[in-house]
Amino acid sequence: MKKSLFVLLGTLMQISLAGQTTGSWGDQSNGTFINPVLNSDYSDPDVIRVDKKYYMVCSEFHFMGIPVLESDDMVNWKIIGKVYENLSPDGKQLLDDGLTVYTGPVAEGTKIHKLNGYYYLSIPEGGVERGWQTILRSKTIFGPYEKKVILEKGSTSINGPHQGSLVDTPDSEWWFYHFQSDGAMGRVVHLQPVRWQDGWPEIGVDIDRNWIGEPVYVWKKPDIKGDFKITAPQSDDDFNSSSLGLQWQWNHNPVNNFWSLTEKPGMLILKALKAENFNKARNTLTQKVMGTTGKVVTEMDITGFTDGQKAGICSMGGRNTSLLGVVRKGGQLYVFTEKDGKITGEKLIKSKKVYLKVILDIKGDKNQFFYSLDNKQFNQFGESFTTSAGFWKGTRIGLFSFNETNESGSAAFNWFTYNYDGPKGIK
Numbered sequence: 260m261k262k263s264l265f266v267l268l269g270t271l272m273q274i275s276l277a278g279q280t281t282g283s284w285g286d287q288s289n290g291t292f293i294n295p296v297l298n299s300d301y302s303d304p305d306v307i308r309v310d311k312k313y314y315m316v317c318s319e320f321h322f323m324g325i326p327v328l329e330s331d332d333m334v335n336w337k338i339i340g341k342v343y344e345n346l347s348p349d350g351k352q353l354l355d356d357g358l359t360v361y362t363g364p365v366a367e368g369t370k371i372h373k374l375n376g377y378y379y380l381s382i383p384e385g386g387v388e389r390g391w392q393t394i395l396r397s398k399t400i401f402g403p404y405e406k407k408v409i410l411e412k413g414s415t416s417i418n419g420p421h422q423g424s425l426v427d428t429p430d431s432e433w434w435f436y437h438f439q440s441d442g443a444m445g446r447v448v449h450l451q452p453v454r455w456q457d458g459w460p461e462i463g464v465d466i467d468r469n470w471i472g473e474p475v476y477v478w479k480k481p482d483i484k485g486d487f488k489i490t491a492p493q494s495d496d497d498f499n500s501s502s503l504g505l506q507w508q509w510n511h512n513p514v515n516n517f518w519s520l521t522e523k524p525g526m527l528i529l530k531a532l533k534a535e536n537f538n539k540a541r542n543t544l545t546q547k548v549m550g551t552t553g554k555v556v557t558e559m560d561i562t563g564f565t566d567g568q569k570a571g572i573c574s575m576g577g578r579n580t581s582l583l584g585v586v587r588k589g590g591q592l593y594v595f596t597e598k599d600g601k602i603t604g605e606k607l608i609k610s611k612k613v614y615l616k617v618i619l620d621i622k623g624d625k626n627q628f629f630y631s632l633d634n635k636q637f638n639q640f641g642e643s644f645t646t647s648a649g650f651w652k653g654t655r656i657g658l659f660s661f662n663e664t665n666e667s668g669s670a671a672f673n674w675f676t677y678n679y680d681g682p683k684g685i686k
Contacts, residue, residue: 300445445653567664577649596641
């Protein structure tokens, strides 16, 4: 009876709250949130509470500097730092072979908790796109362990709900963060309610009544006292600081003497290293896509270009790359578009600066480049392009500069703005 009542109340709550929503994801400014709470590629999220603050990190693979995010209410997040800036050649050593206590189907990313005399192993299983969350428990850390599956896709459309963290509030309310593999968006972050029953955590709502929780779409925010501002990770940068915005990540270890924020104060200088193509170019500066639609614009000074140089704005995901930029050849400057290494549009321009824009529609698979010479009249340029995830990361946008023939030339970016769909009040 209690189980059926919990399922019924949970389902009714999702239905009733869905009619009150005002933003596309995250905080809805009415005491509720919509999943994902972070509609961006914060893969393999790990969250802890320190006193009344919450901190999140994620896996970034070859992109530099694991971001550290902070939240007061578990729903609204901002970037406050990075774990590192550069991929040392040593520093990894196992002191022994360890002890295997459990082997499961693609069991990875285990989190260990100790609560009320039990050791709990929270384990994502089954793979990124089709997995589920398993909990093991034992009175001793070496087992033997009891096992229970506590979260699965079930009758919902949220595939692979797993790989995250159990977190409590100061008032002992429990929640669970997990990711969802969402195509070109990468792995976005969801938040699920948790209740404890007979010493086991129950996550989400058991909609199909098979005793395994399923993820919720909309829910009441955690009961944390305070007047919290709706926020989301940073995206814009005017390059007026002595350091890059925390949202930026180099695609690999940067060559630091080939970029600068001080050579021309108020501008980001990307000097061109030699590379035969974009995929082999170094010092490409990237950030995560936020939400499924948005607009990115940047101003680029092109007076420092040399023959063979290409620079501009990019969309990249796996081997799927699309570029909008300027190339100099034969002493002339051309605006160009490029798709997976092939030029798809080219036009001679005469200007000292150019404005580059991309309109993102990731779910509609119709992303489009534009350029302008005055930041007023923008011209659509090149064909619409698609995006994708790859190498375990979602689509990114970024800035690039390289030279196909020699190591010379520079591009100067004056500002970068990124407006995207998101929680109510977020641009």
